[in-house]
Amino acid sequence: MKLIRELWTSLIESLVGLGSVVRFLLRLLTESPRALLRFDLIAQQIFNSGALSLVIIMLSGLFVGMVLGLQGFQLLQRFGSEEALGTAAAIGLVKELGPVVTALLFAGRAGTALASELGLMRATDQLSAMEMMAVDPIRRVVVPRFLGGVIAMPLLAAIFSLIGLFGAQLVGVQIMGVDSGSFWSQMRSSVSLSDVNEGIVKSCIFGIMCSLIAVYEGYYATPTAEGVGRATTRTVVTLFFDYLITAAFL
Amino acid sequence: MTGVIGARGPTATLNQSAAIVEIRNLNYAVNGRPIFAGLDMDIPRGRVTAVMGPSGTGKTTLLRLITGQVAADAGSIMVAGQDMRAVRRADLYVLRRRMGMLFQNGALLTDLSVFENVAFPLREHTDLPERLVRQLVLTKLQAVGLRGAAELMPGELSGGMSRRVALARAIVMDPELLIYDEPFVGLDPISLGVILRLIRRLNDALGITSIVVSHDVHQISTVADVVFLLSGGTVVAKGTPPQLQSYPSEIVRQFMGGLADGPVPFHYPAPDYFGELLGRGERP
Numbered sequence: 001m002k003l004i005r006e007l008w009t010s011l012i013e014s015l016v017g018l019g020s021v022v023r024f025l026l027r028l029l030t031e032s033p034r035a036l037l038r039f040d041l042i043a044q045q046i047f048n049s050g051a052l053s054l055v056i057i058m059l060s061g062l063f064v065g066m067v068l069g070l071q072g073f074q075l076l077q078r079f080g081s082e083e084a085l086g087t088a089a090a091i092g093l094v095k096e097l098g099p100v101v102t103a104l105l106f107a108g109r110a111g112t113a114l115a116s117e118l119g120l121m122r123a124t125d126q127l128s129a130m131e132m133m134a135v136d137p138i139r140r141v142v143v144p145r146f147l148g149g150v151i152a153m154p155l156l157a158a159i160f161s162l163i164g165l166f167g168a169q170l171v172g173v174q175i176m177g178v179d180s181g182s183f184w185s186q187m188r189s190s191v192s193l194s195d196v197n198e199g200i201v202k203s204c205i206f207g208i209m210c211s212l213i214a215v216y217e218g219y220y221a222t223p224t225a226e227g228v229g230r231a232t233t234r235t236v237v238t239l240f241f242d243y244l245i246t247a248a249f250l
Numbered sequence: 251m252t253g254v255i256g257a258r259g260p261t262a263t264l265n266q267s268a269a270i271v272e273i274r275n276l277n278y279a280v281n282g283r284p285i286f287a288g289l290d291m292d293i294p295r296g297r298v299t300a301v302m303g304p305s306g307t308g309k310t311t312l313l314r315l316i317t318g319q320v321a322a323d324a325g326s327i328m329v330a331g332q333d334m335r336a337v338r339r340a341d342l343y344v345l346r347r348r349m350g351m352l353f354q355n356g357a358l359l360t361d362l363s364v365f366e367n368v369a370f371p372l373r374e375h376t377d378l379p380e381r382l383v384r385q386l387v388l389t390k391l392q393a394v395g396l397r398g399a400a401e402l403m404p405g406e407l408s409g410g411m412s413r414r415v416a417l418a419r420a421i422v423m424d425p426e427l428l429i430y431d432e433p434f435v436g437l438d439p440i441s442l443g444v445i446l447r448l449i450r451r452l453n454d455a456l457g458i459t460s461i462v463v464s465h466d467v468h469q470i471s472t473v474a475d476v477v478f479l480l481s482g483g484t485v486v487a488k489g490t491p492p493q494l495q496s497y498p499s500e501i502v503r504q505f506m507g508g509l510a511d512g513p514v515p516f517h518y519p520a521p522d523y524f525g526e527l528l529g530r531g532e533r534p
Contacts (some may be wrong), residue, residue, distance in 0.1 A: 109463065121360075125355060125357035126360070128357065129357035132317060132346055133419075133423075134344070134371075135374045136343075228281060234406050
């Protein structure tokens with residue numbers, strides 16, 4: 001009986017939390033058109049979330065692509081179809097690995113930075129100070145960070161996939177000796193625009209999820225050192241969990 | 251119990267109708283614990299008003315109620331003629347443009363330089379040409395003695411400097427009401443003296459109203475015209491600093507004299523000491 005009651009309470013709390021996140025998203029979307037008029041603020045956040053994440057995204061993309069090239073080559077060689085390596089790597093990267101791995105890295109690098117930055121702004125009264133200066137912190141601080149993340153994420157996923165393909169080509173063609181012409185031509189003929197679109201849609205959804213959860217957790221963080229730490233941890237844990245569920249359904 | 255109302259100087263008699271903040275029968279509780287119960291207060295226009303009281307009496311909460319950051323449970327708070335319980339968000343923001351607030355830690359925006367911090371309200375609310383923004387910011391920074399620090403980042407400032415920059419930012423829109431939340435905490439004597447002089451000078455030079463929340467009895471006595479002493483959710487005394495020094499009340503005497511024990515007990519409520527040491531007492 002106690003277990004059922006606890007489960008019920010937990011379910012109600014989850015629904016209330018979900019409702020609160022959705023309401024927060026609606027508020028962000030309402031403020032977004034006006035925030036777009038001050039694109040310099042958004043550009044700054046694209047730089048913070050995107051450009052500063054480039055090194056880790058590119059490095060990871062290169063190594064994931066190289067591993068994919070090696071494993072793909074060894075598998076395809078058994079069936080004598082090494083030429084399909086380009087297709088396998090491209091579909092794997094563009095449709096799945098690009099959006100998902102970029103989203104995981106983005107949550108770890110940019111998501112935590114967003115949550116802790118906003119949490120610290122809350123803890124040091126910076127958000128209250130803005131309120132007192134008659135400046136809406138949602139419009140001035142949260143929305144540019146949210147939009148910056150939403151814009152940066154698909155771009156990073158595209159860069160990840162590109163570098164990943166380069167890594168797969170490096171191992172498959174340069175080291176394992178797959179024919180370069182076959183590698184690229186099979187990729188071009190087998191990868192359709194819908195595959196690319198699927199990857200773009202996924203990375204956009206992950207971008208919205210990551211930016212939303214990070215700014216939500218940071219904005220509503222308890223204004224203490226412990227509260228900021230908890231907000232950062234919750235951002236990563238929630239996002240990893242949400243990504244896996246969303247990726248399974250997508 | 252509420253005492254005599256008075257103020258410093260021959261022209262300092264309080265005029266209740268000239269109050270910029272009028273609080274009537276204010277009730278406010280946090281998690282069921284009452285912070286204010288029937289609080290009445292009139293903050294006179296054009297004066298430096300100090301709000302004092304032991305820790306945990308809700309001084310900062312009172313500021314949050316006055317500035318509309320939290321809503322009262324019952325009673326009324328009128329600020330410059332606006333009822334803070336009924337004010338719409340847009341009107342609240344218009345009202346806040348007429349207020350400046352100095353937070354305990356300065357609350358400077360850490361990603362902006364000193365100059366940009368002071369320019370922040372101007373850039374957000376006005377469309378002034380850059381040359382004019384620069385002149386206004388430098389004027390305010392000069393007033394707090396930090397024009398030379400305009401290009402520094404908040405992380406490079408000391409606690410006293412941060413508060414002075416925050417003060418420059420608070421006055422950059424020429425507010426009518428300037429609110430200070432514990433402005434003396436953690437300052438060295440020199441910075442403290444500078445802040446004290448600035449509070450008085452800005453109040454007199456700009457003709458504004460200042461509300462200072464502090465429990466630093468000696469410092470605040472040198473600058474305040476009127477002092478309100480809060481305890482137990484209500485005003486227990488009000489008057490000029492000299493009047494409060496000789497106020498016939500135990501709690502006022504304890505607070506003004508800094509006595510460890512009195513109506514505000516030294517010990518937090520606890521079970522019997524010896525009984526607990528001997529393992530007989532029960533923890534609540």
